Amino acid sequence: MKHSITNRVTAALLCAATSVVITGCGPDGKGTGASGNGHPFDSMTPEQIDGQARAALKGASSMRWTGEFNSDGRHVEVDVAADDHGSCNGTFGLDFPMHIIKKGSLVYVKAEEEYWRTSFSRGMTPEQTEEMVAQFKGRWIKPPKLMSQTLGSMCDIFHTQVEDLSLASDGNPTREADTTVHGRPVAVLTDSTTTGTTTVYVAKKGKPYPLRITVTGGDEPLDVTLTDQGKPVDTTPPPPDEILDPTTLSP
Known part of the structure; x- marks a missing residue:
């Protein structure tokens, strides 16, 4: 029946949503400055x-997060632009x-063929x-309301990570030699604990955005690059003829 098909689709989408758990990025703290070339950071x-x-x-209205990390022992890749209104466009991968596009309460998702095959093979004949x-x-899916809310919560990466993507106040960071991230000069801060080393690369030109954060060692390595700060997120819906509403499927 239509109801059972919708339930199967819901379960498949829920599997993806509940698997993508963005975790915090590690320790942070205080330390001693490094000498440089007359930049304000040097004092x-x-x-x-x-x-x-x-x-x-915190002041950025939007940004793009690109990289990979481990969550609960599983490798996750992310490439998503998100803003402070909860809109997003990008991919989350286990x-x-x-691929998710979200604007307001409207959510569209698109997964690879093999993802659907793996999901539907549980409980269905070949x-x-x-x-x-x-x-x-090859289709975008417009999930039922409850699943739209659940999947849409994956776009909360903007809010959940703004606090986490920097060094924590109880550590003892040091400033390392300056370098560049995608050609942009950055100051490099590191903080090591018994569980790993967190490194934050802070822009030296323009606003001092963190442009990259890495965590090495320990059980939850991370490498995320941050770009497109303040750039509007493209939330244009997919073409109507590429969207499938699973509630309309025949049994």
């Missing part, structure tokens, strides 16, 4: 530079990437599975 402690980066991050895959592959 600041690492903690003060971190504070500048944290303030800039075994298979899922023939039924292939019938469902044929309808879903």
Whole structure:
């Protein structure tokens, strides 16, 4: 029946949504500044530079997050632009990437063919599975309301990570030699604990945004690059003829 098909689609989408858990990025703190070439950072402690980066991050209306990390022992890749209104456009990936576009309460998702095959094979015969895959592959899905809310919460990366993507106040960071991130000069702050080393790369030109954060060692490595700060997020819906509403499927 239509109801059971909708439930199967809901379960498949929920599997992806609940698997993508963005975790915090590690420790942070204070330390001693490093000498440089007359930049304002050179008269600041690492903690003060971190504070500048944290303030800039909070002030950004949007940004793009690109990279990879481990969550609960699983490797996750992310490439998503998100803003402070909860809108987003990008991909979240565990075994298979899922593309999400969200604006307000409207959510559209698109997954690879193999993702649908794996999802529908649980509880369906091979023939039924292939019938469902044929309808879903290459299509954007407009999930039911509850699943739209659940999947849409994946776009909360902007809010959940603004606090986490910097050094914590209980550590002892140091400033390392300056370098560049995608050609932009950055100050480099590191903080090591028994569970790993967090490194934050802070822009030296323009606003002091963190441009890259890495965590090495420990059980949850991370490498995320931050770009497109303040750039509007493209939330244009997919073309109507590419959208599938699973509630309209025949049994």
